[in-house]
Amino acid sequence: MANYSDLTPVNIITGFLGSGKTTLLQRLLRSRELSDVAVLVNEFGEVGLDHHLLQGVAESTLLLENGCVCCAVRGDLQKALRNLLSSRTRGDIPHFRRVVIETSGLADPAPIAYTLLSEAVLRHHFRLSSIITTVDAINGATQLDGFAEAVKQVSMADRLVVTKTDLAEEASTAALRAKLRDFNLSAQILHATDVRDDFHRLLTDDIYDSEGKFRDASQWSALEVHGKSSHEHTADVRSFAVIFDSPLDWTAFGVWVSMLLHRHGTDILRLKGLLNVEGVPTPVLVNGVQHIVHPPSHLERWPNADRRSRLIFIVRGLHRGPIERSLAVFNVLVNRPMALPA
Amino acid sequence: MTSAAAIRGRVLPPKRRTRVKGRSMCALCGVLGGTSEWSDSTTAPAAFAGRTQPQTRLRERQTRTRILNAVLKHHGVSVKDWSGNSYLLTSRTGRTAIVEAVGEIWAAAERIGGGPCDPLDERYLSTLGNHDH
Numbered sequence: 001m002a003n004y005s006d007l008t009p010v011n012i013i014t015g016f017l018g019s020g021k022t023t024l025l026q027r028l029l030r031s032r033e034l035s036d037v038a039v040l041v042n043e044f045g046e047v048g049l050d051h052h053l054l055q056g057v058a059e060s061t062l063l064l065e066n067g068c069v070c071c072a073v074r075g076d077l078q079k080a081l082r083n084l085l086s087s088r089t090r091g092d093i094p095h096f097r098r099v100v101i102e103t104s105g106l107a108d109p110a111p112i113a114y115t116l117l118s119e120a121v122l123r124h125h126f127r128l129s130s131i132i133t134t135v136d137a138i139n140g141a142t143q144l145d146g147f148a149e150a151v152k153q154v155s156m157a158d159r160l161v162v163t164k165t166d167l168a169e170e171a172s173t174a175a176l177r178a179k180l181r182d183f184n185l186s187a188q189i190l191h192a193t194d195v196r197d198d199f200h201r202l203l204t205d206d207i208y209d210s211e212g213k214f215r216d217a218s219q220w221s222a223l224e225v226h227g228k229s230s231h232e233h234t235a236d237v238r239s240f241a242v243i244f245d246s247p248l249d250w251t252a253f254g255v256w257v258s259m260l261l262h263r264h265g266t267d268i269l270r271l272k273g274l275l276n277v278e279g280v281p282t283p284v285l286v287n288g289v290q291h292i293v294h295p296p297s298h299l300e301r302w303p304n305a306d307r308r309s310r311l312i313f314i315v316r317g318l319h320r321g322p323i324e325r326s327l328a329v330f331n332v333l334v335n336r337p338m339a340l341p342a
Numbered sequence: 343m344t345s346a347a348a349i350r351g352r353v354l355p356p357k358r359r360t361r362v363k364g365r366s367m368c369a370l371c372g373v374l375g376g377t378s379e380w381s382d383s384t385t386a387p388a389a390f391a392g393r394t395q396p397q398t399r400l401r402e403r404q405t406r407t408r409i410l411n412a413v414l415k416h417h418g419v420s421v422k423d424w425s426g427n428s429y430l431l432t433s434r435t436g437r438t439a440i441v442e443a444v445g446e447i448w449a450a451a452e453r454i455g456g457g458p459c460d461p462l463d464e465r466y467l468s469t470l471g472n473h474d475h
Contacts, residue, residue: 003388254382293380326462
């Protein structure tokens, strides 16, 4: 089996209706560094407008049928990716090194991530690179207040791209950024107009990319000390960092996360960690999407002198305190003498 | 595991493992080595390459089994590593379940034992944190 980092990366571009996903994608695809990208476009409604806008990549573009790329049509995504894979193997299409999936405006990105990480064939060939969510600077705040789909898309993102900032008031854009940070503590927030020369990094940086992982993960270490970094929201989706002073036992951590996701995985939208693992000198990175956790990655060095473990949670209805206490209890179990059978 | 050759006193080579579609299989007994799990550090050797103490898959499984026993003791369930590729769960009443992955343990423990496996339950945590129980 290939190393996880050698698998073909898949980016999900999501965002609410009219938030500028296709414009962003078109701009990305003009980048020379992204010339070998296959694109799966989802069409929502009867008119395949998105597809027609992306005809420039027609040979590698498959139009998914039946609307949303969510639970109901996950089979279509599975089929589309398998088709891409076999077409690449046969040489029927130009060799691609990355896949971008543009979802519909109402899609839940979680089932897409789940399909990639769990499907019997796909998980040996593809890996989830990042979830990029576009947010409209003019309507984004209203959409977040009114639509659970918009909240989910923002909460699950690795990167949040604020679009149409040239049309919005500076103050309202700043308020939107603050709102986005409330929902998602770990995502990088940028304006579509900000990034120019290295725009391709929007897709290529992730914690498994040898060049981009340090940039991607080192921002996690800059998060504030716990107690000041908790962000809560009336929609009951919140993000917070759990910071651990003592090194974590990897085996106990794995058991704990597994048990936690069994009971609360539906409410843990994202889990990211920059961990100081007992006996391992370099930081270990973990990355999870609801019930699924990617294989761990690592950085060659610590981003700064701070050696504490940071776990970033984006959750629905859960609180930091119990999670912190629970991990602390599990972390010392490894030092217990062998328990007798019950 | 014991084979006829071993009973006859022949020296067997160490167990060999072959890869079958991402799963390891014992070449002697044909038992599949289970699905790879993110929490198994052997699935990401680069991430743990700088380890100061040597670690083997077997040793890690032993440690994991020990932790699982401490965690599930309060649910009346004991755990044994079964052939290095599965976990055997036994309840106080003798009900058993065999699962391959750690992620499957919790549902099985709830089925054969008692009560939900919730690591955020305050009463459970206070019991688990008390060494004497």
